[in-house]
Amino acid sequence: VLVSGMPDDALVAGVRAGAVAAVARAVSVVENARPGFETLLGALYAGIGPARRIGITGPPGAGKSTLAVALVSGFRAQGHRVAVVAVDPTSPFTGGALLGDRIRMEPVALDPDVFIRSMATRGSLGGVAASTREVCDVLDAAGFTRILVETVGVGQSEVDVATLVDTLAVVLVPESGDGIQMLKTGLLEAADLLIVNKADRPGADALQRELTVALDLRTGAMAPTHGGARRPPVLLATASTGAGVGPIVAELDAQWDWQQASGELMRRRERRMMQRARDVIDRAVHRWVWQHPAVNALVDAAGDDLRLGVRSPYQMATEIVAALQREVQS
Amino acid sequence: VLVSGMPDDALVAGVRAGAVAAVARAVSVVENARPGFETLLGALYAGIGPARRIGITGPPGAGKSTLAVALVSGFRAQGHRVAVVAVDPTSPFTGGALLGDRIRMEPVALDPDVFIRSMATRGSLGGVAASTREVCDVLDAAGFTRILVETVGVGQSEVDVATLVDTLAVVLVPESGDGIQMLKTGLLEAADLLIVNKADRPGADALQRELTVALDLRTGAMAPTHGGARRPPVLLATASTGAGVGPIVAELDAQWDWQQASGELMRRRERRMMQRARDVIDRAVHRWVWQHPAVNALVDAAGDDLRLGVRSPYQMATEIVAALQREVQS
Secondary structure, three states, rough: OOEEEEEEEHHHHHOOOOHHHHHHHHHOOOOOOOOOOOHHHHHHHHOOOOOOEEEEEEEOOOOOOHHHHHHHHHHHHHHOOEEEEEEEEEOOOOOOOOOHHHOOOHHHOOOOEEEEEEHHHHHHHHOHHHHHHHHHHHHOOOOOEEEEEEOOOOOOHHHOOOOOOEEEEEOOOOOOHHHHHHHHHOOOHOOOOOEOOOOOOOOOHHHHHHHHHHHHHHHOOOOOOOOOOOOOOOOEOOOOOOOOOHHHHHHHHHHHHHHHHHHHHHHHHHHHHHHHHHHHHHHHHHHHHHHHHHHHHHEEEEEHHHHOOOOOHHHHHHHHHHHHHHHOOO | EEEEOEEHHHHHHHHOOHHHHHHHHHHHHOOOOOOHHHHHHHHHHOOOOEEEEEEEEEEOOOOOHHOOOOOOEEHOOOOOOOOEEEEEEEOOOOOOOHHHHHHOOOHHHHOOOEEEEEEOOOOOOHHHHHHHHHHHHHHOOOOOEEEEEEEEOOOOOOHHHOOOOEEEEEEOOHHOOHHHHHHHHHHHHHEEEEEEEOOOOOOOOHHHHHHHHHHHHHHHOOOOOOOOOOOOOEEEEOOOOOEEEHHHHHHHHHHHHHHHHOOHHHHHHHHHHHHHHHHHHHHHHHHHHHHHHHHHHHHHHHHHHHHHHHOOHHHHHHHHHHHHHHHHHH
């Protein structure tokens, strides 16, 4: 079987060895759901797990890309191979450089132990969440020990990203005034770490206090050091100068230790594993149903009835599922 | 069978009669996919069709809500009952009033023949596109003859909305500088009408020319008056004063006449009908598979194998579909 012009085995071996060309090719195969992508993922499955997956999200202009570059340098200094997956919303209205492109312009992008990939959020079979998770799986199996997943905060993706990573950092800036707005959403619940970036600007301390109070209200009387729950710290940073980046890297390490000790990491990865399984089954069932000649024949035959309003698509769907059910039970 | 505390028949009759309380209840049932929502949609199915569904999209700050209010007034003056469905992206970072809320603050919202509903873009079974289309179906069956679907242009929704409506209007403003940016996306292909709003500001004429040139390049040598294709007009308006709104309403009427005469309306509605059917089938199959005891048993049993990496979710999915297939073929 050929995947993208390369025998499966060679591609799998290349990814496992961390060979850049193989990794880039495998990521493309998976991102675009090319023929054989699930075979490839299946072959790499046993190799996933070692990477720490860290999400970064926040409003446009919060400096996420600058922070990502600073974190990449920090992780490199610790000896890690680092991958960055930038999930770009494909809006016709958001101008400016794409997230991944911004990082690619930095010197860090020339480092052979740094891999950068932009993901478009359209057209991916099974949704961008499933697709991003699977690209991370490839990078994980390829031996990258830190994977940053960066999303711009303009849609659903910033909450979804929480389900894709081990740790989620939310980046805010003093002038954005989003502190309170965030409280109304699920994002504060999902955040493991809050970063007030551009902390050299007025209002940074006030925002830090405001967020700390909000988090205290949320966590209530929970004992932060006794597992099960942990109040996310609110750190100040100025990513453009590197100020505060060291403490963020240290906090991520501390967070990891706590997650391992408390069992939280295992719980999150278990959830992710089951979500992965459900997505894969959904995709396989979807493919099966729509390649099933009987289903397509029924839909085609029903066209006139639907057009005339004689039958509704709801009746049709019930009939199709009933037909499948009858056959399954016979 | 009870839907939301009301017998099906009474709810269906209430919607068909256009009773506000019944419409509001039916919309909620459908939007939240409450038990019985598909039965309800099935009962209303034969009544859909008369409404003209018009999409409005554009970048934040383009004045979409102001324009929507002006169009509502214009349609009311023509004697139409008007519904507005505002599809809000549930971003934790976009502050300010929700689209629907802005319209609700206008006097037009007090008109009993105007119905306004905000849709959140999260948590809807089958995605926001399917859910929005079905809410429009309810409003269509309830006798609203103009349905405006408004989306903020910050995600995928503004391209998806083109598949939900008969006509798509894209709103821009002189200072947004989005004209060229739009060319790179599918949105220009999807637009039936471009509106340069806030046309009393500098640069409106230049943007109009720029868009016209871009559209001419796109349509190339096609004869605009001979069906099959039609160059979208680029109209100037200042929605806040009402300037240019009359011509937009007139253009929408002309557009409709052309769509009917050319068969374009039929083609679009046929596509929408088939998409509706596919979505409903997908949803029914999804439900069936995940309520199937064998599937859940297989997933549960595979947990340990997945955890140990002995089996991958890809193998598991293949096995589950193979099991279903074998049974279907026996």
